[in-house]
Amino acid sequence: MHIPDGYLSPSTCAVMYTASAPFWYWSAKKVKENLTGKMVPLLSIFSAFSFVIMMFNVPVPGGTTAHAVGGTLMAIVLGPWAATIGVSIALLVQAIFFGDGGILALGANCFNMAIVLPFVGYFIYRAVGRNAAAGSTRHWLAIALGSYAGINAAALCAAIELGIQPLLFHTAAGTPLYCPYSLSQTIPAMMLAHLTIAGIAEVVATEGVLAFARRSIPLWQQPGFKGEEVRS
């Protein structure tokens, strides 16, 4: 769901940068208040993980591809504010060096994948898993539902941003200027891809990494994951 340049009008891009800006500011502020030296390597590792997992394209119904993001995973380990920073940096590097996602569209892509995704994912994770013991069935269920909800919320946002383009921006004759697909096309296409395969890929990536890393991450071992006081 890396929106390339040209699919969103310049004004949409400006709106999306404006929408993301306060979250970047608050996340920097929050992380500066809470991040400890010990957590710095985890910030790097989970940002790099988000980058590399997005390279694992999976085929989805309809003949296109999609990928996991790892944003809810980062929110679970380091908190949603740190996830906003980590995923934003991964998206920045992807846009500048690899042309994956536009430069003008970076504000929108960060809004979807670095803000909506980890915050929705973390909210659902906390709501479902509140007071569950670390490693319990309900805890794993909370992780699955959170990561599934997060990536789908992000996909829906991307679909809406793309789908409003032909409504708002067209020539006098009605020919679209930017994304040519309307909401009735973008929403089914994006949601079909993410409610099915990409959503499952995100759940598998999140659960898989947490299972692999559970003894390596000190915060994860704390029962009840009363995380707010220790996570940034």
Next chain:
Amino acid sequence: MNGIKKLWIGLGLLALLSPLGLLASNTAWGEWGTEELSQLLGYVPKGLVRFSGIWNAPLPDYSVPQTGEVSGYILSAVIGMTLIVIITWGLGRFFAGKRK
């Protein structure tokens, strides 16, 4: 094994496995380039033409010049992760300050 070390090794393995992502070679929905779009639609929207080429990335689509598709993809994963680790490490050190 030191827990954090295990995670770094895991990242290295993922970089080596990343070409599995090339098996699904189709473009993601809504990320088509202008050529693909013109095949799909029969035209390319004017504004899309104007802004789609605004930035030329040095390693487009995770490919490295004069390098094979698979090795270029792995190299891209390594380069990208290295850049991200440098940036986040610097930012993280700044944010953490003197806290251990």
